[in-house]
Amino acid sequence: MAAAAVIVEYEVLDPVIDPEQAFEAEPLHPDGNLIRHIPLRHGDPDAAGEVVVEGLYRIGRQDPAPIGAEAGLAVPRPDGGVELYLASTDPHGDRDTAAAAFGLEPERVKVVVTGVPGATADREDRSFQLPLGLLALKTGLPVKLAATREESFLGHTHRHPTLLRYRHHADAEGRLVKVEAQILLDAGAYADTSSDALAAAVAFACGPYVVPNAFIEGWAVRTNNPPSGHVRGEGAMQVCAAYEAQMDKLAKKLGVDPAELRLRNVMETGDVLPTGQTVTCPAPVAELLEAVRDFPLPPLPKDTPEDEWLLPGGPEGAGEPGAVRRGVGYGLGMVHMLGAEGADEVSTATVRVQGGVATVLCAAVENGQGFATLARQIVQETLGVDEVHVVPVDTDQPRPAPAAAAGTPGCPAARWSGRRRWSAPSSCSPSRTSSACPTNCSRSPTAGSPRTTVCCPPPSPRRWTARNCGPPPSAARIRRSRWTRPDRATPSWAWRSAPSARWSTSTSRSAPYGSWNWPSPRTWAGC
Known part of the structure; x- marks a missing residue:
């Protein structure tokens, strides 16, 4: 009866569903429809090549489709706060966001990570954190939410649909002149x-190739x-599809083998990206492509395979016969791995040793890559102890750094936090004395105990730089506790990495990324 008495007055508006219309459409947000614009200028804008190829590309919305759909539990606390139990790669960020939304102090919101089946989109963004907590606070009762697969598809974020227009210029030999x-x-x-x-799309718009001149415009808009x-x-994935299609077009127009054309243009150490950033780390792009080219290409897949389950998306999915065009070829890509645009990437680890038992505290979240097992193995090998406990992650553990950590990423988690675990326990091994590390030790008297030795792990700038292209550990902030006896210690190590420069406001030339990967697959694909 109450619902029948409600009268809703509304005006039907024309929705903005085409991103190209967003520039002229009525604002959908007080800040307008344009979220960001990045112009990238590199080299001579008037440069032109003898051979030119163009293309218009549309990358559709893609769902990460995690194995487990979203689920969570919220439990109200006696102090008026709330505890959230859910899959999260950034528990401290989730806590702060929830506290701000609920009007609570951060100390009254606790986030407990229950397990993360892969750091895909809905794990690195917010999902049930706010509705769960709000329902628990309003009802005063525990609240559990679990999404169906259909609800999961509708509810979480997806890869950005992207419209890309490209024009590649090359000389008669196929070397790129301008993009x-x-x-x-x-x-x-x-x-x-x-x-x-x-930012990633614009920075990597030219791919892992030497491009002396580039003129890139990028926009992100609301719809x-x-x-x-x-x-x-x-961002880096959408542009990869476009610039690789352009390289195939260019190879066809020149009558050159597609792999050979790529080899003529791939970057190497010492080359300069269109952003102005110099590649100072190993860049084995040519070696990767040559290794792939040494093997024959797979046969062209049939449009109608004998087993219909081999179709992309299954027999009733988007891959049904007639809806997909299949091909075989080579591809190169470039994607960022470390911090972007001055973002402070942080990793910390604390190892407590007492009675022959090591306890590991770290904000790194196990996101499906076996990281918790790796942490135990690192500490066991370094300390020579059999019993190692990894404390489950929650916001009662210290935050890596004030408002700096962005959670545990999907790919480089073992590199970042695994190294912290290697460093921290190596400093508290009972076998390490002043004679073993005379240049990295300090003696600190402790009340009620003899003078003891605290050894800092020796910095390894070559190892770190060679592997990850980031700044050497000399920039690390190291915190050390005092030992009461050799088998009882709590050393901690914190490493911070931030690129030295942000985007230029006029040309966008900068060094916005700390590290990259160069995947080089030999594959067949459907589109």
Whole structure:
């Protein structure tokens, strides 16, 4: 009866579903429809090549489709706060966001990580944190939410649909002269991580190739479409599809083998990216492609395979016969691995040793890569102890750094936090004395105990730089406790990495990324 008495007055408006219309449409947000614009200028804008190829590409919305759908539990606390139990790669960030939304102090919100089946989009963005906590606070009762697969598809963020216009210039030998590109990201109804995705798309718009001149324009806009957000390799994946299609077009126009054309243009150590950043770390792009080319290409897949389950998406999915064109070829890609645009990437680890038992505290979240097992193995090998406990992650553990950590990433988690575990226990091994590390030790008297030795792990700038292209550990902030006896210690190690420069506001030339990966698959694909 009450519902029947409610009268809703509303006006039907025309939705903005085309991102190209967002520039002229009525504002969907007080800040307008344009979330970010990045112009990239590199070299001579008037440069032209003898051979030119163009292309228009549309990358559709992609769902990360995690194995487990979203689920969580919220339990109200006697002090008026709430505890959240859910899959999270950034528990401290979730806590702060929830506390701000609920009008609570951060200390009254606790987030407990229950397990993360892969750091895909819905794990690195917010999902049930706010509705769960709000329902628990309003009802005063524990609340559990679990999404069905259909609800999961509708509810979480997806990869940004992207419109890309490309023009590649090359000389008669196939060497790139200039790349022009326009990149438009559809953010959907919320800004979310669209700014970061656009930065990656613009920075890697030319791919792992030497491009002396580049003219790139990138935009991210709001629409009334479903929200887009973080999905693995955000931004860099969309442009990869476009610039690799361009390289195939260029090879066909020149009558050159596609792999050979790529080898003529791939970057190497010492080359300069269109952003102005010099590649100072190993860049074995040519070696990767040559290794792949040494093997014969797989046979062209049939449009109608004998087993219908081999179709992309299954027999009733998008891969049904007639809807997919299949091909075989080579591909190169480039994706960021470390911090972007001055973001402070942080990793910390604390190892407590008492009575022959080591306890590991770290904010790194186990996201499906076996990281908890790896942490135990590192500590066991370094300390020579059999019993190692890894404390489950929650926000009662110290935050890596004030408002700096962005959670546990999907790919480089073992590199970042695994190294912290290697460093921290190596400093508290009972076998390490002043004679073993005379240049890295300090003696500290402790009340009621003899003078003891605290050894800092020796910095390894070559190892770190060679593997990850980041700054050497000399920038690390190291905290050390005092030992009461050799078998009882609590050393901690914190490492911080931040690129030295942000985007230039006029040309966008900078060093916005700390590290990259160069995947080089030999594959067949459907489109």
